[in-house]
Amino acid sequence: MSALDAEVTYHKFYPQLNQFHPLHFFTSPASGLVSKNISCSSLGINIAGIIRAPRGDGKEAIVLVTPYNPKKVGPGEALSLGIAYSVFSLLSRVTWLAKDVIWLVADSQYGEYSAVSAWLREYQAPAFHEADIVNSETCNDSNAINELGQNAYSDKKLYGGFRRAGTMAAALVIKVAEQGNHNEDSLNIYPEASNGQMPNLDLINIVNYLGVHKQGLRIKVKKMFSLLGSRWLYTLGGIFESLGQIARSLNPEWKFGISATEYVEGAATLASSLYCQGLGVPTGPHGAFRDYQVDAITLEISPKVSPSKMIRRNEFILRGGMLIEGVIRSVNNLLEKFHQSFFLYLLTSSSKFVSVGIYMIPFALLIVPLPILAASLHADASKSTPQSTSSSEVDVSHKSWKWLNSARKVLVIHLWGAVVSLLPYFVYQIPNSTPTTNFTVWGILSAFSLLILYFISGSPIFEAAPSRPDKGEWASLKSVTISTAFIGLSLMSVINFATAEIGALLIVPICLLARPLKHDIQARSLRALLRATCNLVLGFIAFPPVAYFLMKGAYEGFYGTNVGDYWNWVESLWTWNSATYLYV
Template sequence: MPKTETETPKMKPRPIVRLGIFLISHSLLVSVVCCTAGVLALLLLPLLAKNTYISENALMPGSASSMISNRDISEANRLASDLNGLNFKPQDSAAVESRRILTKYMSDLGAEVSYHKFHYKPNQFHPLHFFSSPDSTSSVKNLSCSAHGVNTVGIIRAPSGDGKEAIVLVTPYKFGKSGAAETLSLSIAYTVFSLLSRVTWLAKDIIWFVADSQYGEYAPVEAWLRDYHTPVFTGLGTLNADRCVKIDDPYVFEQKSIAQRKISDGFRRAGTMAAALILKVADRNAMLEDTLNIYAEASNGQMPNLDLINIVNYLAVHRQGLRVKVEKVLTLLDSRWLEILGQIFELLGKVARSLNPGWKFGISAADYIEGSATLASSLYYQALGIPTGPHGAFRDFQVDAITLEISPKVSPHNKARHNEFLLRGGRLVEGVIRSINNLLEKFHQSFFLYMLTSPSKFVSVGVYMIAFALLVAPLPLVAASLYADANQLDLGVKNTKSTPTTTASDELDITFRSWKWLYAAKEVFLIHVWGAAVSLLPYFICQIPNCSPTSSSVIWVFLSMLSLLILYLIVGSPSTHVYISQSEEKGEWAILKSATISAVFIGLLVMSVVNFAAAEIGALLLVPMCLMAQPLKLDMKAGKLRSFLRIICNVVLGFIAFPPAAFFVVKTIFEGFDSINMGDFWNWMESLWAWNSATYIYIGLVTAGNVQFRSSPWTLPWHSAPCP
């Protein structure tokens, strides 16, 4: 028939719209492909790691010869001898006298020396202060000698600089009760400090910060940095070293010297911090050669600029002959399945090179295992959000910092290699400081988002985000598909019940049906409110006196289940609901699942901005559970093998993704069944909230909330109220 004038040609949707419709209609296939590709991308990360390189040409590591002389070594030995001579004195007297000896040596070099007093306050969980640092005035409250530590700070002003920038060298030291390793680290730092006090090429001020580590290594650094960046004008920031010493101690007053009078009474500052190095000597001995361990992870997955690690690794390996190491998950080194996977990738690499010698795909099985163990450690510590050393305090103030822990292959008491060890350690620190001194601006050329697979290989954010993108890509597609299916089910039910006289009511039904997602969103919101309440329970549990970690864990679980039951009775009581058909039941569940998946997707995206590693692990656990979740009632009614397998998968995934269960499963795999203790989970969570880790909020609101949402009976469709 010829077209009439009133007919208009039907416009085709745009290609992007057609692609979206195609992906939504085939969401099951897309989900399987994307999840498989995401897991495979994670396993391929050690193969895709690149060699590290110096991005900032101005650093020029190793371009100048070391200037440390035997004079610096002998002075450092004399300092160590003077400090070791105090080991037989009373602890209080030895602590004050060791400070005096240290400040005398600093003053003799022409440095500006000052004391810094800080008030130690243990980290405690407080919901109102979770995302904020402690009040800067807390360091001057409740003054008492027993509750305070005293740091010693020496500053060398740069002869070629303008005083606007500084480099910080930190050495933790327990005044009055130090060991041989701590004294050795102090000797290395003094060797470098002695050299830098004489050179003319120094363009940045040098701050040598000797942290009083009697309350730990992190607390004194954090307190000093807080006072450095937020000045206290109350006059309480000064300290007389004799204040906490008994007046009737004749030894103390007999040793007063002129150098003591040179100590500043105020808080001394230098310029803006360009970088910081925390130097430690380990008590344990290396097996074959002197070893350098690098710790870089800071709070909430923050990492220093990769160039800082690169120059340390280059100077340690190519200039001082040290073996550089980063943390590994040691249990993975003996993993049989990882070895098989490494052999497969090694074989594929050989096949690829035989086809084309230019293809550089594949590494040896041993390198793959070691890279995977290192990558797993880097991923875990970044996701945990807890600093691995005092350098984390610097990252909170946007200062690039790392901790260098040197392990000598022989005991520090061995005099034959003592000078050699001092020389190698001093030259390493000197080379790093010299490279940083060459910079005209802060570190910015290299990467800030990366994961290490070895000291000389890394995976950048542009590579490891592919795995995350593939894992979360199915979530919006499945949510849209479920919502469309729910609308089709409702339309089918309404069509079977419709009559020619119900046209007006049909229009009203369409209006209510378009707002049906609000009911599902309300249930998702309520369960997340419950997750927030559960996250706040430890604050009240901590108020219980003499409560052990095991008892705290049991109380936490009991109160969580009780609050969930109360929420179920208030909101989801079956008596308030009416019978609905199976088709309507499926439609209700589809919309509920769509809303839940949308909430998980948003939570993962938000967490990827705060802590990408935590979001990566969360996606690996939550996405399969979200995609496979199905009402148990419907699967049990089906009575098919496929439904039975899906029930098993849902139960297993829900159990593994539940935070306490996941913690104990991982602990059992890595440490054995004998290591399980109910209090361990409380201690682990306590460390998260004490360090203000965003992972704690993420576990409480996103992970725990969604796992409980799927396991709670009131969220199942036979308890859901039908929409009008």
């Protein structure tokens, strides 16, 4: 980098512990725990080079990231470094740059995301930790740099302090797959960040246009492959295709019909996009940038032939470099103050999407019945309350606030849910425990805490409700529960809309159909039995472990699934501060 007249700096960092903490979800992205057993041997070093824009004012910058593991260099990493170096060397000579360019070679020996996140923390919000003191007193800077083949005192372009450019306008993470595609050169785009955050849609559109029309690459986004072979989905797509053909026969200007194959692929991509956003876990190291509201995506180029067997490496580097150059040119010409685009969307392909103005409509239609039903149940509960002519005004006022008793019961259940969500913090302290053991202990402690809560507060969940006045009490309890569910789904839609959408699909039917099983059994009618069966099935499907295994089976298959996978999944949710953890 220094040979290209770039400002080169070395950023040293230590691996951070992904340990569960009760308040970790509410902390900032800069928070984290550093291992106490730190030493110079565990040091990670990021290399950052900065090119100052000839026509810029230093207020904006574009970031290129290439993960690099110095202890195990693969041919894919070598090619990604070659692509980034070719682009960086070109940008050091051009005169049209209006934004600074930063090339970050991230030390990925402790994980790609960890290295990028550590550099971003220092760039955006520098802080002084105990690790910094140890580093300055015991670690020799020149030795760490010499391991990378550089000498801090022989290079005039090597800066000792941490160098910064302007505000980051966009970031591109460049990777090359280690395995060949065997069919054609392709480009995989990974846009999802934490809690469903997505980059500016124009960034994906630019990459898609340049990759397809300029470099002849096949652009790919994630799909739920289990839906690609679904017969019922293909049949549904065939119906829509027939309707489109009929519409075009009536009026040639009506062109809303699509083929069945395109419908199936779009549905599989839409389901995958909804799942990845709802999961709340970043799909690549670009997610660290979205924590600071920087548009970023991960581009993984998958060559036709494996990089270790590739013959025309220079041609491959040229194609990749031209693609990255085109994206940088587009971002360089972007004036953000006059720019508008989508940030809330679901992908149906690399070039098509569903905007928030469309997919918020089914979500609104799902949750609108909840407050209406809650108001109706509250009115019925008030009417079913027996009135006494000799009661005083104080008694009437007391009856009007009778719903507070139901609210107390709902609050007790939510307090128990909060206790269950905090139990993994204590389970995590068990030494040398397996995920299956942790899951079992978590389940036992959850059931035990429910029993304790029942005996302490007299929880009503085990009470029978056979009498007529108790039916009014059940209506009041259901009214408060539905109101709470409506408020929770509305708040979740602000944090992560995809999570709220998936949660509404599971929670709303249960809220609408929920009724004591004892009432349905005593009714002894076909309608009551069907309703009881639906309640049992929906309750079983909405149970978090069952819902997880069903989603995993649909997305990855059921092969090799065990109960320990659920604990690993929950652990990943709290590690990434995912809002989905509040559901499970």
